[in-house]
Amino acid sequence: MDLQIDGNAALVTASSSGLGKASAKALAREGANVVVNGRDEAQLADAADEIRAVASGEVVEQPGDLTEKEDIEQLVERTVEEFGTVDHLVTSAGGPPSGPFLETTDEDWYEAFDLLVMSVVRLVRAAEPHLREGDGGTIVNVTSRSVKEAIDQLVLSNSVRMSVIGLEKTLSKELAPEVRANAVLPGSHETSRIEELIEQSMDRGEYDSYEEGLDDWADGNPSERIGDPMELGEVVAFLSSPKSSYVNGTAIPIDGGSGASNL
Template identity: 35%
Template structure:
C-alpha cells in the first residue's frame, strides 16, 4: 500500500519491483501518487469575506484566495480603493467579486453589513484584518486608545464570526483566519496598544477554535513580520521621529534582525492565508503561524 499527499491509500503500481531495500523505486512510487492525487487547494465555489481588503495584507490575501478560485467580498472604508482592489482580483474561474464600504470603528455598521452579506449567501471563509493601532510606548497611551482598538479588533471579529458561523455549519465548510502580528509571540517595542490587543485577538481565536473544531470549522492566526506595506512604512516613520534618526536607519535595524535579510512580499503572506483557507488545511486549527523570515526566536 502507498499513501498519497491527500491521505488516500492504494496499491503501489510498481510494488512487484519494490523490495524493502530499494528506496529509489519506492520514492518513484510516491512521486507518481503525488502527481495523480495532488494537494487539494481549490477554493472554486467558495465565498470569502476579507476585511481590510482594499490594500496591504488584506488585499494580498484576497488575491491569493481568488487565484485558488474563491469569490471574494472585500470590506474597507475607502470605496475608491475597494473598486480598484476588486478589479485586481483573478476571475479566470468565473469568480464574482464584490465589496462593501464598512467602518470598523463602528461595530453596528459592521453588524448591518455582514447581515446583508449572509442574507444573500453562505460565507465559507472569513479573513479578519483591521488596521493596527498607532505606535508608541504603552504608558503614553490614553485609556480610550485601548477601548477603540478592542472594539475594532475583538468586538468586530466577534460580530463577523457570529454572523458567518451558522452558514459554515450548514455548508460543512468553514475557515476563520485572523491577520494579527508576531507580537503575540514576542511583544514589539513601541507598539504598546497593538501588543495588548493582538494578544486578546489571539486568545479569542484560540477559544473559538476549540468551540468550532467539532463542526470541522478551523480557526487560525497568521502573524506577519516585516512586510513591504504602507503599515510598515508608517511604523518606520513613527519610530524614526521618536528617536530622532533617519527612517532608513530604522529600516536597516529591522532588516538586520531578520535571518533572511529582507522584508517579506505581501504575496508570500497571502499564500499562507490561502493555504489555511484551503481543503488541504482541514486538520490545522488553533495555531499562530508566523510569516516573518525567521525573525521571531521563540518556537
C-alpha cells in the same frame, strides 16, 4: 497545488490594502468568490479592480468601518446576498497607534479593543451560522508577531491582539468540527504602510534610498529581507482550504524567522 476552494465564498475585512488585500487576492486567484472591505470607497474600488485582474472568481466590494456593529452585520449580509453563504472568514484590521504605555489614554485602550477584538467577535457572531452550513468553514485571524514578542512602542498592539489569539483558540474548540479557526502572525512585509514609513524616513534624511530603508527593516532577519504580502496571503488561502483540514487552533508566525520566541 489546487486548494479546492473554487466557488467558495470568502469575506476578507480591511482588504483595500496591505495584508488583507493580499489575502483576498490569494483567495480570489484560487477561484473563491470574495467580498472585500475598507473604509475609503475610492481605495476599495481600486483594490477590487486589482484583485479582479488575477481572480477566477467574483470580487465584490462592501465599504464599512470595523468599529461599527451595523457595518459588520452588513458585511456578512452582503456576502450571503451575493454568494449564498460564508465559507471562509478572514479578519484583518489596521494597527492601533504606536507609543509608550504612559502616553496612552483610556480612550486609546477602548478604541484598540473595539477595532482589534470586538470586530472579530462581531464578525464571527454574524458569520457563524453560515460557516457551519458548508463542508468546511474556516476562520483566519490576521494579527501580529507582537502576540509572541512585545515590540517597543507598540503597547496597544502587544496587549490587545493577544485577546484575538485567546478567542481564536477558543473558537477552534467550540466551533469544531464544522469550523476551523487559525491565526497568522505577520512580521514585517512590504505593504503600503512600510513604504510610507520608509519614504518619511528618507524625507528626514535617515536613508539615502528606498532600498537602504528596506535593508534596515530587514536587519537581523535570517531571510535577509522583509516579506512580500502575497507570501502571507498564500498561507491564509492554504489555511482556508481543505488541504489544511487537520490544522486547527494554531497561530503561525510569517516573519522570515525574525522572531526570537521558541514557541
